[in-house]
Amino acid sequence: MSDDVDFNSIATSNTHIEDIDPYTGFEGIQADDCVVIEEVEDEDEEEKTEEILQPYVGMEFKSEVEAYNFYNSYGGYKGFSIRKNSRNSSSKGVTSVAYVCSKEGFSKRKKQESMNLGNSSNQKTPEKETWSSRTGCKAYLRLKLIKGVIWQVTKFQDDHNHNLVPNTSAKRRNLQSQKLMTDNIKQIIRDLTDQNIESSKILAYISTLEGGKDNIPFKRKDVSNLIAMDNAKLLGRDVETTLMHFQRKKEEDPEFFYAIDVDEDGCLKHIFWADGRSRRAYLEFGDVVTFDTTYNTNMYSMPLAPFIGVNHHRQSIFFGMALLRAETTDNFCWLFQTWLKAMYGKHPLSIITDQDLAMKNAIKIVFPNTVHRCCKWHVMRKAKEKLASLYGLLPTFKTEMELVINYSLTVSDFETRWVTMIEKHKLKDNKHLSNMYEKRSEWVPAYFRDVFFADMSTTQRSESMNALLKMWLTSHTSIYKFVMKIDGMIESIWQSESDEDLISMDKEPHLWSMYDIEDHAREAYTKRVFREFKDLLKRSTLGKVVEKQRDVLYEVNIAQNPKKHIWVPC
Incomplete structure (x- = not known):
């Protein structure tokens, strides 16, 4: 990601969202002013008459929204979708408006095809076939503002030149203006989205609540559109919203700590935060810290950098969280110095990371007296990649090497056994094995026998946390939603610790x-x-x-x- 990305001015022009129109029913319509259509069901069924209000010239409404809702409800009953076609204004505001059937007019593609018909010179490479929904329908409703307060129907045309959709929810949800979502349903969708539930499963859950999929007047795409709309609203003010959230957290928790770093253009570079419990827990359990970064957890591709430790129940806990613009020595130095300030200046006794050079350099600068250990699992995974052909030629070599690494009790024991192993298999010229041996003091267990690591030799806890985070987060997650989901995850971790405390006290x-x-x-x-x-x-x-x-x-x-x-x- 380039350094000139402005998080506060990200454009939303590439976000394609289908409009979801509001629906409020027939509020404000007087029955005495309306034409009534009576629908009588078959004689075999129970007799019942459903009153449907039909527009007519002279009908009046208290607002433009009320008029739209009425005509849309009528369209839902008849089986067509509507859209706004024109709107006239004056210095005093809107004076008239027209709503038409969604099939009014013709698509641009169809017009172009008619112009090109028979003209071979205009033929281009065939495009992907698309369906045209416009039929030139003439049905419409026109309203005029009377005395500045009343919207009156001045013209009404109800003749359609296309088939109308049967009056069922299952059919109506294919009509754009009939895709209706109540505020309650929208909140359910948002709540389930916050739990990282995918849209298809959300729709399945709602269909259960509503007694079947046929009773839902919208589709899975509409659920996705609502989610996309919510995300789009954050673009351009994502960082500002996040900082406002941090400020509220600080008011609730005086020990809550956060810090940001911006570049010369005022654009966000890094962000770090830790709640009061994390800071207090570090004072108790911060002797050993694992630190690792992970990608693709937010829409800005900023690496996530959590500080993780282990508590008195052998559970993983967070000592703070950060998002970085890039993994450089300077960026890691800023983060480590900020984290040290948040942790009351207490340096860890030992820290486990991967073999990232920038990270290693920053640790030497900020934590000169902390024992730095590289993750053995990363070293062995890389060895598997580089030595795959060697393992094939020497079937017993991998096991022999692991015994030398894991079961050498002292430094001299390891070095003697390693040299013997290399000479035995004549591998002195193997570059990767030579590199592993050259950096042996950074990762071989024998070099850390006298250092406390809380039974950790790898960044496995960080890897496990990262895997869990990726279940909750996606590459499309905004910073604000990212922070909110992290807060929820951390809260569940503290609750788990509290449960274990109770078990230890009670049993x-x-x-x-x-x-x-x-x-x-x-x-x-x-x-x-x-x-x-x-x-x-x-x-x-x-x-x-x-x-x-x-x-x-x-x-x-x-x-x-x-x-x-x-x-x-x-």
């Missing part, structure tokens, strides 16, 4: 052994963490340690069949 897990350390762990840990501790305690009994040489040499034996291994307390 006491059973002890497995008679060790004092297990009893102490049950008091100190949350239910989720204690469960993991108890599992490790059980596994520890599978080993038997025999001292072969005092303080020097020990022999460890592991039970080969854990299912048959019986723990006997001392």
Whole structure:
């Protein structure tokens, strides 16, 4: 994305939205002033007469909207759609208006075809076939403003030169002006859209509420149009609306923090925000942070950059969220410095990222004393791509390499075993393996044995959060809706933490052994963490340690069949 994009002046000229006209019924029409058509059903059915109001010259309305609604309702009964054709004005305002059948006149394409008929010189490359809906229908209703307050019918023509649509909801929803949505239905559509429900499923849900699809006077396209219209309304004022939302949040939560960065033209470059709970949680659980970026979560293609940690229930939590214009060292420096300010100046002990060079440089500048670890999963995924042919030639090499990487306890142990492995398979000249070894201190577990990482060695938590975010967000999401959906997601995370807090307070897990350390762990840990501790305690009994040489040499034996291994307390 170029740096000269102005988020406050994005044009909406490319947004194609079908008009959805309002529908309010027959309000304001006096029955005494109207012609009544009586419709009598078949004798086999119950007798009932439906009164339908028909326009006539001299009929009066209190407003132009009232007149339109009446004629549109009449068109719905008769089986045609209407549209506004002309509108005359003076210095005092609108003086007359005409509504016509939607099939009035002819399409431009049809006129052009008639002009080109028989003229081979005008023939061009055949275009995609389209359907023409205009038939030159002469039906119309003309109204004039009387005494500045009353709209009076001056002319009415009711002859149509085309077939009329049967008077059923299933048929009428194909007529543009008859596609009716109540305010309640529109709100349901907006609420479901906020939950990332697709338009076809929204329509299916509404059809259930209305007793069947035939009872809905609109189609899936109309649902999509409403959503598109709502999104289009945000264009040009998206950032302004978002900042107003942040200001309201700050009034509700004094600890809410947000910051923006703009370029020399006043256009948005970056935006960061974190609520009060995230800031307080960081003070408790901010020793280890994973940081990653993801794309295609908003209409501006701005990378999403969440700071993620782990709480006392081993759940992922947010320590702030940002949108960046581009992933450069300067941009990351701005973000890290802003985030540090929001987190009360507390530097993390360790941070896990991918191998992005710009990110790495920014971390060195802003967090010089923080241990930076590159995601091992990213390293191994890249190795799989680069070494695929090697894996095919040496079927056991991949497993051997993973054993060297994951089970070397010390730095010297890793380096010795790696060199031995390379010499064994004569891979000294392999460029990718040499590059992996050159950067070994950035990602190999043996180099981080004495650093606390909360049992994390990869950005898996960030990846999982990113995957979840992509379920809620799309590449068409505006910044404002993006922020609103993130707020909802964060709220659900805090609710999940609260539920786990209650479980740990209300329920006491059973002890497995008679060790004092297990009893102490049950008091100190949350239910989720204690469960993991108890599992490790059980596994520890599978080993038997025999001292072969005092303080020097020990022999460890592991039970080969854990299912048959019986723990006997001392």
